[in-house]
Amino acid sequence: MREMKLGLFFAPGGHHLAAWRHPDAYPNGFSFQSYISAAQTAERGLFDMVFVADVFSLTPDGMRADSFRFEPITLLSALAVATSKIGLVATATTSFNEPYNVARKFASLDHISGGRAGWNIVTSSSPLEAFNFGLEEHLNHAERYRRAHEFVEVVRGLWDSWDDDAIAIDKTEGIFFDPAKMHMLNHKGAHYRVRGPLSLPRSPQGHPILVQAGSSEDGRNLAAEFAEVIFTIQRDLAEAQAFYADVKAKVAAFGRDPGHALIMPGVLPIVGRTRHEARDRYEQLQALIHPQAGLAALSRTLGTDLTGVDIDGPLPEIRSEKLSETRAMGMVETARRDGLTVRQVYERLVVSKGHRQVVGTAADIADTLQEWFEAGGADGYNIMPAMMPNGLTDFVELVVPELQRRGLYRRAYRGNTLRDHLGLPRPADLAAPVSREQATVRAR
């Protein structure tokens, strides 16, 4: 049976732009305890993983609630101890890190968590971030992705520094590991020179899961070559199907099994016990959007200061070079096509960061998740609760049982690692006879 995969996309107060203002939302917006309880709730809901995004800067906007964030790897490592089954996926950029450090952190997290680590590979594009790393501006898009490509190759190589059975302790002889089972990387590429080996044994999953989230052409190619989970923004089924087909074909073209690259669009669900209740909850949240906060969020998304525009007039012309993100381009296109006002753009699109919003009963939400899942639009979903903690507990208590009744979702974890949950093979070590898929990959 093909099983739907679910991730919890962390956001302290909720993903809806104005959720934090709701009386029931986590009041503090920044407490480690709230992350622990969210991760434990998601684990109770048998989710495959939790996912934490990352940004290396902060917009000095006092009306924005998502300004503060824990450093992802410290957060997930702490959560590893507070949970026992759920996967732990953190974002780490290839732009401001060294591959040796990234390889080591995720291998360490994989050891500490008993095989539950995943790395969301991103490149960084915001000039605000560059300013924190001594850079005046970012590399261009293609160059960023060339570096990312080499970066990932180095990280994977470092993860294979040791065969699985390299540690062979013989106290009597004084032997700790077998040097013949150690592999120097000796990588000398255009951007990185890394000798290796990594100073950790091979980790429980062999390689932590590789995740990718960019939807540009470069992003899709990186995903197709490496990613085992792909997060994406898809707001309508036809587009989701086109994306799904395109990426799976690209995966196959790289000699990989398309079943080993799971596509998980983001979904912001608002669940009610009745449709009326769901609609009511949605409208409560919409009413909390301060126009100034909505406009500021739209300005940031589009890279264009919209201060002073008539929010009930049409979206002004946006210079296309400002639209560095696929997400932003999609929003402008939708606004044009549907003739949306500025207010409608932020209310309908920005409020969920461009992601699909679904509002209804558990059955309604299960219907649409099932539809995409069965129609070649998704292998699972990255769930973005509108408000925390209720948005998540409602999903776990109402939607998950509905998905289980329909035979679409597990009733218990059947393994201990994130690879087990996702049904992904464990990459063999360098000593193993290679599978055809690995041979293709290694040959490149």
Added chain:
Amino acid sequence: MREMKLGLFFAPGGHHLAAWRHPDAYPNGFSFQSYISAAQTAERGLFDMVFVADVFSLTPDGMRADSFRFEPITLLSALAVATSKIGLVATATTSFNEPYNVARKFASLDHISGGRAGWNIVTSSSPLEAFNFGLEEHLNHAERYRRAHEFVEVVRGLWDSWDDDAIAIDKTEGIFFDPAKMHMLNHKGAHYRVRGPLSLPRSPQGHPILVQAGSSEDGRNLAAEFAEVIFTIQRDLAEAQAFYADVKAKVAAFGRDPGHALIMPGVLPIVGRTRHEARDRYEQLQALIHPQAGLAALSRTLGTDLTGVDIDGPLPEIRSEKLSETRAMGMVETARRDGLTVRQVYERLVVSKGHRQVVGTAADIADTLQEWFEAGGADGYNIMPAMMPNGLTDFVELVVPELQRRGLYRRAYRGNTLRDHLGLPRPADLAAPVSREQATVRAR
């Protein structure tokens, strides 16, 4: 009452070179569970902190048991959840990291642990490490320390990005933080350009504790200017007193209170219920040193391949430019002065990484710890159990009660943060009226 401070210096199987070969030593040498239980035992012993060192490379020597190590920040973040009081000090190098990343990781750990984080500032000197970061060789010593100095200033500046009361959530008005309480760093120095602000609120301790461990002249100056805890290798009281007096005077010269820079030499204790038992345990460990492992460890320490030398002959001439570390220079001096053979050098010095070994009953060990503590040689000790787990449990169950009986050591934690344990003041935020000490520091 002046109280002795204690840290646990982590080493999975123990700090004695051959401990891992002992039948009672942790058999695996690399298990997260063993770190959890060590941290919990140290917390039971009311230790101020645990401390994890770091190296970015691995010597391909199968007879070496300390080759593998968790990435420090993932390790300590996970331990934060498994403990509740003990301080968590991790090493992070200024050589292969960006200041923004270091500031963020330790601030995040400080939040997650409720104010228990400390950063051990090091610069990296090993060429093996440089090879993992695209560098052919390291910067020279003085240049490394100039960078380190600026690096620390940037990190401290980022930790002050927010006043303590900057988050002031008003759900009704839609206000999350007060932009007037945010401070851009706008640092433009010789080595780093960092704008800020940090994307985390000010952490529970204001600043995580700053720790320093180098004993060279450059190292001492860095310590004197910034460090609140200083780890050091001191094998005899007269030298320890000289070091203590020199560093405290340097601290005062920087306008700081010498009581706010705690000096903690490393000590490798071997405790027995009788002197005979202690001596016996020590000799058992010494007998486990494989000559090849002893020689290899000495070769690494001195940066000189000693393969083939007569281990029962005198230590050959070592070219002084090979001795990059104060530790190594000290060993060569001691060997010359005391006329040690090669075997004696590794048996007496290398076996404990140059640190002082004390062998005896709980009373004997308390005597010597008390002597240095009262004679201006130490404010506390970084305890390096010879073998794990027994070396630590013996210390906690035998030596700690003896220190308590003598009124030298706490009988309960009196606070929740590492600053509370160490009796160190919390740095005020930028909005606070500055103390004279802070004014002196800020004026530079």
